[in-house]
Amino acid sequence: MVPLSFFFLAACTPFFTGLVKHTGGCHCGAVRFEVWASADLHIFDCNCSICKKKQNKHFIVPASRFKLLKGADSITTYTFNTHKAQHTFCKRCGVQSFYSPRSNPGGFGIAPHCLDEGTVRSVVVEEFNGSDWEKAMKEHKTIKNMSKE
Ligand SMILES: *[C@@H]1O[C@H](CO)[C@@H](O)[C@H](O)[C@H]1NC(C)=O
Ligand SMILES: *[C@@H]1O[C@H](CO)[C@@H](O)[C@H](O)[C@H]1NC(C)=O
Numbered sequence: 001m002v003p004l005s006f007f008f009l010a011a012c013t014p015f016f017t018g019l020v021k022h023t024g025g026c027h028c029g030a031v032r033f034e035v036w037a038s039a040d041l042h043i044f045d046c047n048c049s050i051c052k053k054k055q056n057k058h059f060i061v062p063a064s065r066f067k068l069l070k071g072a073d074s075i076t077t078y079t080f081n082t083h084k085a086q087h088t089f090c091k092r093c094g095v096q097s098f099y100s101p102r103s104n105p106g107g108f109g110i111a112p113h114c115l116d117e118g119t120v121r122s123v124v125v126e127e128f129n130g131s132d133w134e135k136a137m138k139e140h141k142t143i144k145n146m147s148k149e
C-alpha cells in the first residue's frame with residue numbers, strides 16, 4: 001500500500017520547493033498556459049540574431065513544469081540554422097508567449113511579459129551574449145541546469 005505521506009508530499013511539493021503557479025498566454029487569448037516557477041524570476045535577455053529582433057526575454061523551466069491549457073491548434077513554429085530552438089507563436093496574434101530554446105531543448109522559455117498579473121514578486125535580468133552564442137553557452141555555469149528536474 002502506498003503510504004498516505006506519499007500523497008501529502010506529492011501535493012505539497014510546489015510549496016516545499018518554493019514554486020508558484022503562474023498563468024499566461026498570447027494576446028488574442030487562443031494560447032493559454034500554466035507554469036510552476038519561482039515568484040522571483042531569473043530572466044535572460046538574449047541578443048542572438050532572433051532574440052534581438054524579438055527582444056526575447058525569457059525564464060527557463062523544465063518541461064514538466066509547463067502545461068499548455070489551450071491553443072495547440074493555434075500555435076505555429078519557426079526554426080532556422082540548427083533548428084534546435086522551436087520558436088512557437090500564436091498564428092492569430094503573432095505573440096510568442098513561450099518557446100523551446102536552443103540552450104535548453106528539453107525545457108521551455110517563458111515570456112515574463114506574457115504572464116497574468118499578480119504572481120511575480122521580483123525579477124533579475126541577466127544579459128546573455130547570444131551574439132557569440134557558442135562561447136556564451138560554454139562559459140555559462142547554470143543555464144543548462146535550468147531545464148533539469
Ligand atoms: C550582445 O550583448 C552583449 C552583452 O551580453 C554585448 O557585449 C554585445 O555587444 C551584444 N551584441 C550585439 C550584436 O548587440
Ligand atoms: C559578446 O560577443 C561579442 C561578439 O563576439 C563580443 O564582441 C563581445 O565582447 C561579447 N560581450 C561580452 C560581454 O562578452
Ligand SMILES: *[C@@H]1O[C@H](CO)[C@@H](O)[C@H](O)[C@H]1NC(C)=O
Nearest residue numbers: 140141142143144145146148
Ligand atoms: C549543473 O549541473 C551539473 C551537471 O548535472 C552539475 O555538475 C553542476 O553542479 C550544476 N550546477 C549548479 C550551479 O547547480
